Amino acid sequence: MTLLRSLLLLRPRHVRSFVDINRPRPPPLNPADQREFEDLQRKSSTTQGSHPDTPTPVQPEFEGTVNPSTGERGGPKREPVGKWVQDGGDWSFKGRVSDF
Numbered sequence: 781m782t783l784l785r786s787l788l789l790l791r792p793r794h795v796r797s798f799v800d801i802n803r804p805r806p807p808p809l810n811p812a813d814q815r816e817f818e819d820l821q822r823k824s825s826t827t828q829g830s831h832p833d834t835p836t837p838v839q840p841e842f843e844g845t846v847n848p849s850t851g852e853r854g855g856p857k858r859e860p861v862g863k864w865v866q867d868g869g870d871w872s873f874k875g876r877v878s879d880f
Contacts (some may be wrong), residue, residue, distance in 0.1 A: 806837055809817060840857030847855055 808814075836857055842857065846853050
């Protein structure tokens with residue numbers, strides 16, 4: 781047991797600090813900038829930190845995979861905007877229009 785302890789004590793401890801010095805990393809920030817950086821990271825990970833112009837998700841009109849009004853399986857969860865269908869058959873979903 782004493783031999784094992786002596787080997788553990790003789791283990792070089794400077795190797796880790798030497799390896800850390802050679803690792804690429806950004807330069808350290810001053811304390812004020814570091815606090816600002818951490819605050820910005822914390823805000824970006826919460827929902828309150830999202831941009832005010834972020835579009836809201838479209839709510840589906842029905843649950844499941846079958847549209848109850850048309851009987852279509854696997855189709856869109858919402859009907860296209862009516863004005864596009866009346867004006868010539870273009871389908872619109874979340875602002876993207878496709879012409880068949």
